[in-house]
Amino acid sequence: WWxxxxxxxxxxxxxxxxxASALLETIERYRLPRPVLSDMIEARIFDLYDDPFEDRNALEGYAGETASALIQLASLVLSPEEAAASAEAAGHAGVAQAMAGMLLLMPLHRRRGQVYIPADMLSAAGLDRET
Incomplete structure (x- = not known):
């Protein structure tokens, strides 16, 4: 629907x-790129399931499409003229924010049976999704 x-x-x-009305108004007012918002929705579908990320690249991609994108959208709202200059910093900041959030929410994710640690990292530590 969204x-x-x-x-x-x-x-x-x-x-x-x-x-919905406020979102559409904000998109128009600040000329926010709709594909970024659609990609964010697509990335968040991961949150509905219980599979771990395949590897660190998948996790960083998720962070980029969610947290980094949100920071970049905020930059566009605050200063469209200067937003491009902050794109790389927004990317790194979003990944850092997503990682910190995942660590903070690890007890909640555990209770829900969700694993946000990539499978290759679990394997490197001698673990799997269940352990």
């Missing part, structure tokens, strides 16, 4: 949904 809304194919009256 992806369709962002891509311009809403189901029903999005104006009656206050969050």
């Amino acid at each position: 992806r369709d809304l962002i891509e311009g194919n809403p189901h029903g009256d999005s104006q009656s949904h206050p969050v």
Whole structure:
């Protein structure tokens, strides 16, 4: 539903949904790139399942599409003229933020049966998803 809304194919009256309405207004006002928001939704689908990331590159990609993208979008809102100059820093900051958040939320993820540590890193430590 959210992806369709962002891509311009809403189901029903999005104006009656206050969050959807505010999101669309913000996208227009700050000329935010819709594909970045769609990619963020796609990346967050991972959160619905219990599989670990295959490797560190997959984890960093997830962090880039979620936390880094959000920081870059905030940069576009704050200063569209200077946002490009902060793109690399936003990428690194987002990965760092995502890693810190995953460590912080590890007890919650454990209770839910979710594993955010990449499979190759688990294997290198002699562990698997279950352990």
